[in-house]
Amino acid sequence: MSSYEEQLDTAEGVDYDAIADLLGDRVVRRETHLNAEGFVVRPDQVAESLTLLREEAGFDHLSMVTAQDYEDRYETIYHLTKYADRTHEVSVVVPTDPENPVSESAASVYKTANWHEREAYDLVGVEYDGHPDLRRILLPETWQGHPLSSDYDQDKPQIVQFDEHKNPLEDDHRGADSDTMFLNIGPHHPATHGVLHLKTVLDGEQVADVDPDIGYLHRCEEQMCQQGTYRHQIMPYPDRWDYASAGLLNEWAYARVAEDLNDIEVPEYAQIIRTMSAEFCRIAAHLLAVGTFALDIYGDFTAIFMYAMRDREKVQNILEDLTGQRMMFNYFRLGGVVWDLPEPREEWFENIRDFLDDLPGTLEEYHDLITTNEIFQTRVIGTGVLDPEDAKQFGTTGPVARASGIDYDIRRDDPYGYYDELDWNVVTEEGGDNYARFLVRMQEVEESAKIISQCVDLLEDWPEDERNIQSNVPRTLKPDPDTEVYRAVEGAKGELGIYIRSDGTDKPGRFKIRSPCFCNLSALNAMSKGEYVPDLVATLGSLDVILGEVDR
Amino acid sequence: MSNEPRDVIRGSTDAQTKTQEARMEGVDNRFNSKLREAFGSSPFILTKFDKFMNWVRGSSMFMLQFGIACCSIEMMHTYAVKHDLDRFGSGVPRASPRQADVMIVPGTIVTKFAPRMKRVYDQMPEPKFVVNMGSCAISGGPFQEGYNVIKGAEEVIPVDIHVPGCPPRPEALIYGVVKMQERIANGESSPVTVKPYELEQFSDLKQDELVDKLASQIDEDDLVMRYNWADSP
Numbered sequence: 045m046s047s048y049e050e051q052l053d054t055a056e057g058v059d060y061d062a063i064a065d066l067l068g069d070r071v072v073r074r075e076t077h078l079n080a081e082g083f084v085v086r087p088d089q090v091a092e093s094l095t096l097l098r099e100e101a102g103f104d105h106l107s108m109v110t111a112q113d114y115e116d117r118y119e120t121i122y123h124l125t126k127y128a129d130r131t132h133e134v135s136v137v138v139p140t141d142p143e144n145p146v147s148e149s150a151a152s153v154y155k156t157a158n159w160h161e162r163e164a165y166d167l168v169g170v171e172y173d174g175h176p177d178l179r180r181i182l183l184p185e186t187w188q189g190h191p192l193s194s195d196y197d198q199d200k201p202q203i204v205q206f207d208e209h210k211n212p213l214e215d216d217h218r219g220a221d222s223d224t225m226f227l228n229i230g231p232h233h234p235a236t237h238g239v240l241h242l243k244t245v246l247d248g249e250q251v252a253d254v255d256p257d258i259g260y261l262h263r264c265e266e267q268m269c270q271q272g273t274y275r276h277q278i279m280p281y282p283d284r285w286d287y288a289s290a291g292l293l294n295e296w297a298y299a300r301v302a303e304d305l306n307d308i309e310v311p312e313y314a315q316i317i318r319t320m321s322a323e324f325c326r327i328a329a330h331l332l333a334v335g336t337f338a339l340d341i342y343g344d345f346t347a348i349f350m351y352a353m354r355d356r357e358k359v360q361n362i363l364e365d366l367t368g369q370r371m372m373f374n375y376f377r378l379g380g381v382v383w384d385l386p387e388p389r390e391e392w393f394e395n396i397r398d399f400l401d402d403l404p405g406t407l408e409e410y411h412d413l414i415t416t417n418e419i420f421q422t423r424v425i426g427t428g429v430l431d432p433e434d435a436k437q438f439g440t441t442g443p444v445a446r447a448s449g450i451d452y453d454i455r456r457d458d459p460y461g462y463y464d465e466l467d468w469n470v471v472t473e474e475g476g477d478n479y480a481r482f483l484v485r486m487q488e489v490e491e492s493a494k495i496i497s498q499c500v501d502l503l504e505d506w507p508e509d510e511r512n513i514q515s516n517v518p519r520t521l522k523p524d525p526d527t528e529v530y531r532a533v534e535g536a537k538g539e540l541g542i543y544i545r546s547d548g549t550d551k552p553g554r555f556k557i558r559s560p561c562f563c564n565l566s567a568l569n570a571m572s573k574g575e576y577v578p579d580l581v582a583t584l585g586s587l588d589v590i591l592g593e594v595d596r
Numbered sequence: 597m598s599n600e601p602r603d604v605i606r607g608s609t610d611a612q613t614k615t616q617e618a619r620m621e622g623v624d625n626r627f628n629s630k631l632r633e634a635f636g637s638s639p640f641i642l643t644k645f646d647k648f649m650n651w652v653r654g655s656s657m658f659m660l661q662f663g664i665a666c667c668s669i670e671m672m673h674t675y676a677v678k679h680d681l682d683r684f685g686s687g688v689p690r691a692s693p694r695q696a697d698v699m700i701v702p703g704t705i706v707t708k709f710a711p712r713m714k715r716v717y718d719q720m721p722e723p724k725f726v727v728n729m730g731s732c733a734i735s736g737g738p739f740q741e742g743y744n745v746i747k748g749a750e751e752v753i754p755v756d757i758h759v760p761g762c763p764p765r766p767e768a769l770i771y772g773v774v775k776m777q778e779r780i781a782n783g784e785s786s787p788v789t790v791k792p793y794e795l796e797q798f799s800d801l802k803q804d805e806l807v808d809k810l811a812s813q814i815d816e817d818d819l820v821m822r823y824n825w826a827d828s829p
């Protein structure tokens with residue numbers, strides 16, 4: 045910790061005046077967002093300001109980049125925070141001229157900015173000066189217009205190219221005996237877990253470069269949320285971001301940010317139900333990750349995949365009893381949850397206890413089949429290594445970051461729900477390889493089970509007349525215009541954040557989703573360079589990306 | 597963590613004698629199936645070749661392993677234990693379109709993916725069938741109003757069965773697949789009800805403002821798909 049950093053950290057959090065001093069006359073103006081102070085800087089001093097904040101003030105985590113357009117300007121917001129302390133946040137706001145929206149790129153300071161800025165360019169239309177590779181990321185190259193800018197006309201026809209993914213190396217192919225070749229993996233390929241396209245350059249059997257081409261499932265989640273009203277219409281969409289049954293974790297992301305925005309309290313009883321059900325989702329999501337990872341590594345529909353599916357069925361049954369749906373729960377409401385636990389309660393608790401009692405044995409089985417399996421170990425130990433420095437640079441979070449030894453978990457670092465009242469641990473591993481990521485997920489299942497069992501204890505003894513599942517929330521929510529807030533929760537894959545700017549109506553003016561999978565996937569190139577093709581597939585499997593969340 | 601196998605998997609190495617015994621007894625009876633009984637003493641049947649082929653076709657379907665969005669998670673559950681689609685003769689998923697005859701479309705189709713899906717469909721050998729899984733594949737579902745979303749798979753490829761739901765339960769998907777097998781056995785198929793988007797050569801497109809604009813970016817003989825949002829249902 046540098047001396048400056050110490051000076052900036054006060055007991056209550058960040059000393060924003062000290063930051064203003066640090067940035068000096070780069071700051072044009074200050075604004076206040078609900079989660080942090082925003083410092084408005086000139087478009088040509090972005091990299092400088094961010095470097096200062098990272099080097100001197102310890103803001104080593106660029107959580108998200110939001111771009112939006114106002115009537116008189118385009119704006120880019122860099123949401124910064126620290127891996128060491130999630131509650132320390134600061135926003136750097138960069139307004140640009142509407143006629144010529146160009147600002148300096150932050151890609152030289154944070155590697156993760158590369159993809160974020162490409163997305164901002166693609167959807168909103170801000171251009172970044174000095175960006176290494178500014179092209180569209182989600183939409184096809186030939187797309188006309190920027191759909192989230194206000195002058196976009198959705199009814200205009202579009203033409204999408206289907207070239208056969210030409211070999212980009214063709215021109216400089218060095219003679220017939222060169223080993224360099226180009227390989228397209230996906231978008232329809234069993235190893236890519238959905239519709240992901242990897243443009244891979246191989247040197248012999250080794251990966252020289254891999255460029256993930258995403259956007260095959262970009263289904264306009266942000267637009268959908270901007271068209272919905274706060275109270276009811278937005279909640280169903282989060283279920284469909286990370287759809288590996290992690291629905292409730294995603295719903296919580298929206299619930300948290302909207303409750304902060306509208307100042308809504310959640311009754312304690314509802315918080316416990318939320319905590320418990322969300323952890324069930326985490327178990328289901330991690331089991332899917334484990335099952336498909338084993339599928340990637342040793343073949344077709346093997347035992348472990350079937351085992352994982354069997355155990356997911358159990359979780360889904362419990363959640364179905366609670367919410368009425370197997371995957372798209374739509375169970376949370378602003379201010380609580382939609383209904384109380386299913387009757388007869390005892391029977392339902394019994395089901396949960398049965399599941400929890402069986403879980404250690406089941407996990408033992410998994411460990412026997414996979415963890416100690418020699419073939420598995422040869423494939424995953426020491427492959428796909430992500431060192432902690434890179435992990436931070438790429439903004440990775442969740443099990444991926446924790447497997448690289450970064451002790452970062454929003455449930456503990458920026459507590460919400462009932463987590464801070466319960467006894468559980470954040471799992472970290474040091475290896476940073478595929479094996480470590482797998483181990484972290486397996487252990488997190490155990491921790492989730494611990495949390496659930498404590499919640500069940502609490503719920504069982506909860507007095508009957510205090511079972512308050514929802515606080516009073518007005519029928520229409522209209523937060524004050526131009527209130528801005530960014531909040532995150534710990535989703536199944538990592539930090540799942542949402543930024544909302546209200547515009548005085550009952551719908552958000554800007555709704556931006558920070559997807560953990562998006563950031564985790566951006567680290568793939570760094571992780572698999574120099575490795576063999578099968579290791580690339582293993583690395584992709586251990587990153588556990590869900591394309592619905594990558595593309596949104 | 598040690599590399600020793602744990603106790604759980606030791607000690608379970610008893611020889612499995614039961615099947616053997618079952619097979620040693622009554623060896624002849626095993627071949628006297630119900631079908632054989634039905635035919636009586638002369639094991640011949642007369643039927644139309646087409647009818648027979650349709651029945652065969654419907655009873656042994658190879659699915660394309662094709663995951664798109666959330667619905668594919670429920671599709672995996674349909675293939676896996678508990679629901680086990682294989683019970684109905686709908687095969688195991690094949691990773692290559694060349695080996696598949698049914699394509700389940702489990703998810704939202706967006707502009708970037710539709711040309712690729714069309715190509716995968718084209719690569720499947722005839723006769724081929726399509727089951728639409730979920731509201732997205734039927735109409736765009738919850739994302740119908742999105743700027744990037746195709747309003748249903750039928751805009752791109754012909755579809756035989758629609759299974760509604762978001763996502764449909766595995767039981768519903770099984771019902772859909774079995775229904776389709778039934779139809780195949782009866783020799784029925786569905787017409788295309790909307791005019792589908794086709795892959796065309798860029799030079800074949802009608803000249804307009806957009807085509808002019810892209811002329812510098814796209815080669816004349818490149819394949820493209822043109823979306824006319826105004827005509828979408």
Ligand code: SF4
Nearest residue numbers: 666667730731732762
């Ligand atoms: S129908 Fe529903 S579950 Fe299926 S892909 Fe669409 S949004 Fe997902």
